[in-house]
Amino acid sequence: DQQVKQNSPSLSVQEGRISILNCDYTNSMFDYFLWYKKYPAEGPTFLISISSIKDKNEDGRFTVFLNKSAKHLSLHIVPSQPGDSAVYFCAASSYNTDKLIFGTGTRLQVFP
Amino acid sequence: KAGVTQTPRYLIKTRGQQVTLSCSPISGHRSVSWYQQTPGQGLQFLFEYFSETQRNKGNFPGRFSGRQFSNSRSEMNVSTLELGDSALYLCASSLTGGLNNEQFFGPGTRLTVL
Numbered sequence: 634d635q636q637v638k639q640n641s642p643s644l645s646v647q648e649g650r651i652s653i654l655n656c657d658y659t660n661s662m663f664d665y666f667l668w669y670k671k672y673p674a675e676g677p678t679f680l681i682s683i684s685s686i687k688d689k690n691e692d693g694r695f696t697v698f699l700n701k702s703a704k705h706l707s708l709h710i711v712p713s714q715p716g717d718s719a720v721y722f723c724a725a726s727s728y729n730t731d732k733l734i735f736g737t738g739t740r741l742q743v744f745p
Numbered sequence: 746k747a748g749v750t751q752t753p754r755y756l757i758k759t760r761g762q763q764v765t766l767s768c769s770p771i772s773g774h775r776s777v778s779w780y781q782q783t784p785g786q787g788l789q790f791l792f793e794y795f796s797e798t799q800r801n802k803g804n805f806p807g808r809f810s811g812r813q814f815s816n817s818r819s820e821m822n823v824s825t826l827e828l829g830d831s832a833l834y835l836c837a838s839s840l841t842g843g844l845n846n847e848q849f850f851g852p853g854t855r856l857t858v859l
Contacts, residue, residue: 637787639787669850674852675852676749676835676837676849676850676851676852676853677788677835677850678849679847679848679849722787722788724788732790732793732801732803733778733790733848734790735780735787735788735789735790736787737785737786737787738787738788
């Protein structure tokens with residue numbers, strides 16, 4: 634039972650344009666969401682997070698949007714850069730479990 | 746500050762064997778979590794240790810076990826290996842665990858079961 638789903642295994646975007654990575658979840662108890670970025674041969678690194686009391690969180694070129702009614706969150710990268718090419722994982726948790734549930738990941742490729 | 750280290754980085758075993766993976770957290774971090782990453786399944790939570798006690802557990806069979814030492818270093822053991830255990834095993838450390846503490850991941854141990 635995949636509680637956090639990233640339905641696009643890969644995404645290809647031209648440098649300078651917007652990258653939109655999507656994530657859906659099924660557990661309505663989730664109230665904290667994170668995005669991680671992973672380069673080959675390295676562990677995931679934290680990128681940005683959002684609490685369920687917000688619907689948007691912005692950090693530089695990265696913005697995460699949360700739509701609780703649709704149980705959907707998205708990560709926007711503007712403008713996309715070649716160095717953003719990596720696998721992006723979304724993750725969700727609830728305050729009463731403290732366990733992070735990860736999605737399957739989306740491989741983003743930003744080409745010149 | 747040194748990051749999270751995992752040893753070994755690569756491991757090849759055969760079915761039925763057992764394996765022990767090691768994780769050294771960032772100095773001062775007391776929480777260590779373990780994840781299994783496989784294609785199509787993403788990162789799946791195995792368990793979390795804090796102050797030498799297992800605090801959280803995922804949905805993995807009892808063949809997967811772990812422990813944490815007084816210096817916060819953690820080991821994960823998988824017994825009676827199966828082909829499906831081939832994966833990248835990641836550990837992550839944080840100061841005290843919980844959602845308000847950022848997790849820092851190690852580079853992982855890639856286990857291949859033949």
